Amino acid sequence: MLLVLNGPNLNRLGLREPGVYGSQTLEDLERQCETWGAELGQSVTCRQSNYEGQLVEWVQDAEEHGFTGIVINPGALTHYSYALRDAIAGQRVPVVEVHISNVDAREEFRHQSVTAAVCRGKISGLGFLGYRLGMEALVEG
Template identity: 50%
Template sequence: MMILVINGPNMNMLGKRDKKHYGDMTYQELVSKIKSWGVERGVDIEVFQSNHEGEIVDRIQKMDYEGLIINPGAFTHYSYSIRDALEIVQVPKVEVHISNIYAREEFRKRSVIAPVCDGQISGLGFLSYILALEYVLCKLQIK
């Protein structure tokens, strides 16, 4: 069983971004926590990050995974190509955000991605990922 975790633009800059919204954790630390979760549960985790919309669409379209977690970053608000790629994929999938996008600037409060995911978790820091992973694993075990 493999769960794909996709991180969009600027996520590779964690630790250097606004700590008020994103905390102190670096991207490498986030990836390490996600992979440790997988090892503890016997689940293969691939973490993919890109600042380029087309690369994210290409990775989604490979469909070589059983579950998907996505933090689309700024693409959350306007990427219909990522939205459409996700809509095609029939696996448990969750949109996540480290910060609470609904407590931020007005333009961040709309997601074109959430309607094609099973759910959205935001504002819980790196735990947003862990909770999403737990959900996806639970859905896969119920099948």
């Protein structure tokens, strides 16, 4: 059972900077993740929050709720949330960080991830496909 978490502003997919993030919506992404999960033999639960504390709690509670892996797009929290970093580091469920855009080709402040170092891996710049690859990495382990 996989958990897909999306952070701040990802609820605005399809509206926010379509030249960077594309025209598909969060609902499109969630449906795609559920389809990919089924293809991998996994149920998928998708959640999005604009609130750091909510994401921290979902990460902390993942194992207790039966999740075996987390795909997370922390959004802007990637670059400064030590609370989210510590939540990921402080639990046993493997995590893959994903980003729709190539964060290393964007503004300088986006080049630093405080969360990636405590994740199993990081995928950036492959659009929604990055989520599938993250799920595959967790399933195939």
